[in-house]
Amino acid sequence: MNRSTCLALLLGLSLGSAQAADPHAGHHQRATMTTARTQAEVRSIDHQSNQLGVAHGAIPELKWPPMVMDFSATPEQLQGLAVGDQVELEIGVEAGEVHLLDVRRQSD
Numbered sequence: 001m002n003r004s005t006c007l008a009l010l011l012g013l014s015l016g017s018a019q020a021a022d023p024h025a026g027h028h029q030r031a032t033m034t035t036a037r038t039q040a041e042v043r044s045i046d047h048q049s050n051q052l053g054v055a056h057g058a059i060p061e062l063k064w065p066p067m068v069m070d071f072s073a074t075p076e077q078l079q080g081l082a083v084g085d086q087v088e089l090e091i092g093v094e095a096g097e098v099h100l101l102d103v104r105r106q107s108d
């Protein structure tokens with residue numbers, strides 16, 4: 001391999017990695033958030049650390065089995081909720097992070 005071939009290969013490699021490190025990559029991931037709605041029952045509410053514990057059913061869109069889990073929530077989302085409430089949750093998963101997008105108490 002002569003010197004100019006080596007240089008061309010090096011340039012090609014660095015161009016390739018420059019593309020992989022596209023600063024817009026992070027922004028584009030926003031478009032890949034997977035969202036799903038599910039029925040759940042409120043199991044715990046922590047107003048100190050803003051955690052909402054729920055039992056939810058299977059969520060095929062997210063490939064989640066039924067489970068009991070905690071979500072980080074906003075104080076607004078926790079407002080007016082009580083343990084035992086039936087709620088509808090909108091959940092978004094983006095780059096492996098779970099976001100609680102919406103909490104709606106089911107009218108009884």
Ligand SMILES: [Cu+2]
Pocket residue numbers: 056064066067068069
């Ligand atoms: Cu879950």
